[in-house]
Amino acid sequence: MRGQDHPGMKRFRLSVAGALLGGMLVFACGAIYAQNAPQIVPRVTGAAAPMGDVRTPPLARPIVDDKRVMRNYPEQPPIIPHSIENYQLTLKTNRCLDCHRRQYTEGSGAPMISVTHFMDRDGQVLADVTPRRYFCTACHVQQTDARPLVPSTFKDMLLVGSGKK
Numbered sequence: 277m278r279g280q281d282h283p284g285m286k287r288f289r290l291s292v293a294g295a296l297l298g299g300m301l302v303f304a305c306g307a308i309y310a311q312n313a314p315q316i317v318p319r320v321t322g323a324a325a326p327m328g329d330v331r332t333p334p335l336a337r338p339i340v341d342d343k344r345v346m347r348n349y350p351e352q353p354p355i356i357p358h359s360i361e362n363y364q365l366t367l368k369t370n371r372c373l374d375c376h377r378r379q380y381t382e383g384s385g386a387p388m389i390s391v392t393h394f395m396d397r398d399g400q401v402l403a404d405v406t407p408r409r410y411f412c413t414a415c416h417v418q419q420t421d422a423r424p425l426v427p428s429t430f431k432d433m434l435l436v437g438s439g440k441k
C-alpha cells in the first residue's frame with residue numbers, strides 16, 4: 277500500500293508539519309520575549325544572581341530624637357521615639373514598664389501606658405497592665421531612616437474630602 281496514499285493524506289501530513297513548525301515558531305518567540313520582557317514583579321530573591329555573593333546592606337538607623345510623633349489616626353499605637361537597644365522584654369522582665377508603668381512615670385518622665393492597656397478583653401480595668409498589652413513591641417515600633425519601599429498616598433482623615441492636599 278506504500279506510495280499509494282490517498283491524495284487527502286498528503287495534504288493532511290503537510291498541514292500537520294505546518295502546525296508543528298508554527299508551534300515551534302510561537303514557542304521560540306515566546307522564549308525570546310520572556311527573556312527581554314520588562315520585569316514587572318520584583319524577584320523574591322532580589323536583583324542579584326541567585327546564589328551569588330551579595331554584600332549585606334547596613335541596617336537602617338533607628339530615629340531616636342526623643343520627639344513624640346503625631347499619630348496619623350487616633351487609634352494608632354504611637355511610635356517609639358527613643359532607643360530601645362538592649363531593652364529586655366521577656367516573660368520575667370519588661371524594661372518598657374520600668375518607665376511607662378503608672379507608678380514609675382513620675383521618676384522617668386515617660387508618658388503612662390494609656391487606660392486601654394489596663395483593660396482585659398471584657399473591658400474590665402485591671403490594677404496593672406493587661407496580659408494582652410504586655411509585649412509592647414507587638415504594636416509600638418521605632419522608625420528608621422530607611423528609604424520607603426513603596427511610595428505612600430496616605431491622607432490624614434481630616435483632609436479627606438476637604439479639597440486640601
Ligand code: HEC
Pocket residue numbers: 341342343344345353354355356357358360363365371372373374375376384385386387412413416
Ligand atoms: C528609661 C525610660 C524609658 C524606657 C525604658 C522606655 N521608655 Fe518609652 N518613653 C520614655 C520617655 C521619657 C518618653 C517620652 C519621649 C522621649 O523623651 O523619648 C517615651 C516615649 C515613648 C513612646 C511615645 C509615646 C507617645 O505618646 O508618643 C512610646 C510608644 C514608648 N515610649 C514605648 C516604649 C517601649 C515599647 C519601650 C520598651 C521597648 C519603652 N518605651 C521603654 C521613657 C522610656
Ligand code: HEC
Pocket residue numbers: 350351352353354370372373376387388389390391392393405408409410411412413414415416
Ligand atoms: C495590642 C497593641 C498594643 C500593645 C501590646 C501595647 N500598646 Fe501601647 N498603645 C496601643 C495603642 C493602639 C495606643 C493608642 C490608643 C490607646 O491609647 O489605646 C497605645 C498608646 C500607648 C501610649 C501613649 C499613651 C498616651 O496616653 O499618650 C504609650 C506610652 C504606650 N502605648 C506604651 C505601651 C507600652 C509600654 C506597652 C507594653 C507594656 C504597650 N504600650 C503595649 C497599642 C498597644
